[in-house]
Amino acid sequence: MSTRRGFLSVALQTGLMLAAAWQLPRADAQTQAIDALPTQRLQGWLPTPRLMGQQRFTYWGFSIYDASLWANATFAASEWAKQPLVLELRYLRDFKGADIAQRSMDEMQGQRALTPAQTQTWSTLLHQLIPNVREGERLTGVYLPQKGLRLLHQDQLLGEVRDHELAQRFMGIWLAPETSQRQLRQQLLAGAQP
Template sequence: MAQVAPAHASPLAATPPLAGTRMAGEGVLRFLGFEIYRARLWVQPGFDADNYAAQPLALELTYQRNFTADAIAKRSIEEMRRVGSFTPQQATRWQQALAAALPDVKPGDRLLGLYQPGAGAVFKMGGRVVGEVPDADFSRLFFGIWLSPQTSEPGLRQELVAATRGAAGQP
């Protein structure tokens, strides 16, 4: 099972990737003691974590290991199955689209995923678009990997939405 540890980024690294957003939280995903990536979530004021799919957001992953785009896509589809159901045909189409949209990553690479409800996902690295998957169902389930209550990493989800919970007075 993966472990989550709080991440503490420098204030200089906390530039909002979307206009009008603020960082809601951050965390580190570890697997068998190895750091896999650091994650940061950016949301607009009034963000409701329990209704994440209705609101624009940005999720930044800073990788600490080498991964191919194919490996990330395959694992993403596995994790998306926890969030919701989809057909084998959708799984194949989405895995291919995600593998084509993402670059291979190495330690230190920052991949930014932008979610627009009903529109799909856009991926950026180094300030430029590296790919997109223009499918609303895909993007809702993809960002649900981190934000859905059905996530395989509830501790990381709690870290990511920490500021939104505190602001709303929720547990």
């Protein structure tokens, strides 16, 4: 049981969220093509939606999820936190929401130390927001600078995060230079301007 828990924690290091929150054919020949997000789904958040990149996240040979990043056509990788974006994770196996929330906290702590108050408040919020996911289900994170983050599960709104720092740190799990998964970040930002 503890081995399985350890695997879940490590496997979800880039794992959810709130996002956590997007899809097309892969550059990686070992991954399978996934359906494109309907443009109309994105236009409410992104005036000129464009797929920036996508990648299958695997851990020790286990496929965890397919990640896709959508942003406006003018999206610049160096300014990712100042621009609206949509990150979708399509899970390839079942996970408990509590495990995803905990791994998200660990990843955010890895970017930069959290205060005890942030740790408590953010952990409580993520545990409340993030549901259990089953194989094939999607979690979508809609990041809107200066507004926060919206988390959707299967296109149904789970809730909003209005704490701008939490929203940015959460998306930073995948997009911040300090992410533990730099190759995944590189693939997600592959189509962005420098």
